[in-house]
Amino acid sequence: MSGEGPVRVAVVGAGYVGLTTAACLAHLGHDVTCADVDPAKVASLSDGVIPIHEEGLAELVREGIAAERLRFVVGAAKAVTGAGFVFLCVPTPQGPDGAADMSYVEAVSVEIGPLLEHDAIVVNKSTVPVGSTRVVERALGRPGVAVVSNPEFLREGSAVSDFLHPDRIVIGADEQSAAISLVELFGAIRSPVVVTDPPTAETIKYASNAFLATKVSFANAIANVCEAVGANVREVVLGMGYDRRIGSEFLRPGPGWGGSCFPKDSAALVRIAEDAGYDFGLLKGVIEVNTRQQEAVVAKVVEAAGGSVTGKRVAAWGLTFKAGTDDLRDSPALAVIGRLVAAGAEVTAYDPTRRDPLPGLSVSSDPYDACEDASALVVLTEWDEFRWLDLGVVRSRMARPRIVDTRGLIEPAAARRAGFVLSGVGIP
Numbered sequence: 001m002s003g004e005g006p007v008r009v010a011v012v013g014a015g016y017v018g019l020t021t022a023a024c025l026a027h028l029g030h031d032v033t034c035a036d037v038d039p040a041k042v043a044s045l046s047d048g049v050i051p052i053h054e055e056g057l058a059e060l061v062r063e064g065i066a067a068e069r070l071r072f073v074v075g076a077a078k079a080v081t082g083a084g085f086v087f088l089c090v091p092t093p094q095g096p097d098g099a100a101d102m103s104y105v106e107a108v109s110v111e112i113g114p115l116l117e118h119d120a121i122v123v124n125k126s127t128v129p130v131g132s133t134r135v136v137e138r139a140l141g142r143p144g145v146a147v148v149s150n151p152e153f154l155r156e157g158s159a160v161s162d163f164l165h166p167d168r169i170v171i172g173a174d175e176q177s178a179a180i181s182l183v184e185l186f187g188a189i190r191s192p193v194v195v196t197d198p199p200t201a202e203t204i205k206y207a208s209n210a211f212l213a214t215k216v217s218f219a220n221a222i223a224n225v226c227e228a229v230g231a232n233v234r235e236v237v238l239g240m241g242y243d244r245r246i247g248s249e250f251l252r253p254g255p256g257w258g259g260s261c262f263p264k265d266s267a268a269l270v271r272i273a274e275d276a277g278y279d280f281g282l283l284k285g286v287i288e289v290n291t292r293q294q295e296a297v298v299a300k301v302v303e304a305a306g307g308s309v310t311g312k313r314v315a316a317w318g319l320t321f322k323a324g325t326d327d328l329r330d331s332p333a334l335a336v337i338g339r340l341v342a343a344g345a346e347v348t349a350y351d352p353t354r355r356d357p358l359p360g361l362s363v364s365s366d367p368y369d370a371c372e373d374a375s376a377l378v379v380l381t382e383w384d385e386f387r388w389l390d391l392g393v394v395r396s397r398m399a400r401p402r403i404v405d406t407r408g409l410i411e412p413a414a415a416r417r418a419g420f421v422l423s424g425v426g427i428p
């Protein structure tokens with residue numbers, strides 16, 4: 001497909017990646033059909049109701065539906081007929097051995113192969129192991145159809161702005177014509193475009209996520225050094241960040257990184273390297289630091305609760321894997337809470353986006369109620385509202401005056417004034 005003007009596009013998978021891709025391409029003026037296997041999700045999306053917390057996404061979905069440029073169907077087969085581009089946005093979960101599970105991508109490719117237009121371009125947006133473009137080509141069984149890698153760099157909580165204003169667009173294509181057609185499709189987006197071959201594009205995605213995870217693990221490791229030498233990590237990373245070669249982003253210490261990408265992609269890259277004969281020791285170390293960071297946070301909470309949490313109430317602020325999203329997938333907050341519950345604690349949690357009960361812990365709709373009779377309060381997700389809660393009220397509800405702030409949100413002087421002993425990550 002080539003040439004300017006609106007193009008018929010199919011998007012397979014209506015999750016964070018697929019829904020954002022579909023709504024934004026419709027916003028750019030294209031005619032988009034988004035398919036999902038989940039009929040209930042398709043029905044609610046068709047009513048303009050979206051199941052995820054993403055800034056600006058619901059408005060774009062409703063705009064697309066109203067302009068009749070965006071529609072939702074059950075099953076990929078219904079979406080691909082007549083489509084010039086088919087975006088694959090189905091999950092590539094981490095398999096038990098660390099490798100990415102390609103089964104959804106392969107199954108969808110087998111399903112749509114016979115139905116594609118002769119000049120359709122299949123665009124792989126799912127994070128897939130290096131070399132997977134070939135897997136899709138084989139599964140499609142359509143030698144004439146181009147398969148292009150176009151990895152997503154969307155951060156949850158800013159997915160729409162990351163799609164419409166990306167730092168870069170990466171395209172991995174064997175045929176230049178397919179790459180040019182995709183550049184034209186994204187025409188209205190003014191960002192640098194890196195055009196390369198598929199394996200290189202797939203590696204850019206994994207390498208980018210692995211490097212970001214490395215920065216965060218480095219910050220967490222330096223935080224542990226700071227605790228040992230009596231330095232303040234927040235000022236250390238401030239001093240580091242002014243160096244343009246280092247930058248200040250992704251150097252905030254905390255309970256470790258989580259989410260639906262970093263854990264899966266870092267494990268997958270270690271496995272991809274191993275399968276290719278390289279032992280990626282550095283990345284294994286990054287993952288190890290992350291696991292140990294969760295253990296370190298649990299130890300801090302146990303100390304704050306008086307040396308044991310068995311039979312004690314512990315309050316937790318934050319359940320999601322980071323602020324700005326309602327996603328619990330691989331959340332460090334849940335990992336820490338799970339370890340505390342396993343140690344015998346009775347945990348009551350509060351999160352601005354979560355109300356539904358979760359196994360093994362209580363979920364309160366009020367941050368102060370969550371602290372009732374607690375021996376310690378642990379702050380696990382960097383929700384801005386936690387900065388402004390009344391610590392005097394919190395103190396009046398708790399059994400012990402102890403806060404473990406893993407995200408550096410609580411002002412130490414305010415904590416002291418309220419009678420708290422405050423501990424955190426990387427502070428003396």
Ligand code: UDX
Pocket residue numbers: 012013014015016017018035036037038041089090091092104107108125126127152260261
């Ligand atoms: C996920 C991964 O997180 C990301 O790394 C990968 O690049 C794409 O898949 P995400 O959008 O977060 O991205 O996944 P998720 O929110 O789980 O949504 C996946 C959607 O695909 C679900 O709605 C699911 O019902 C749908 N799906 C899954 C299909 O439509 N067909 C399938 O065969 C499998």
Ligand code: UDX
Pocket residue numbers: 152153154155156157209212216249250251252253254255256257258259260261262321322323332
């Ligand atoms: C990430 C990448 O940023 C994005 O480009 C890619 O497409 C998908 O994976 P996301 O998983 O949404 O996006 O979250 P991100 O904002 O990267 O944070 C990942 C984890 O690192 C979160 O648990 C977050 O709390 C943690 N983090 C991030 C820190 O602990 N400190 C930081 O300074 C930054």
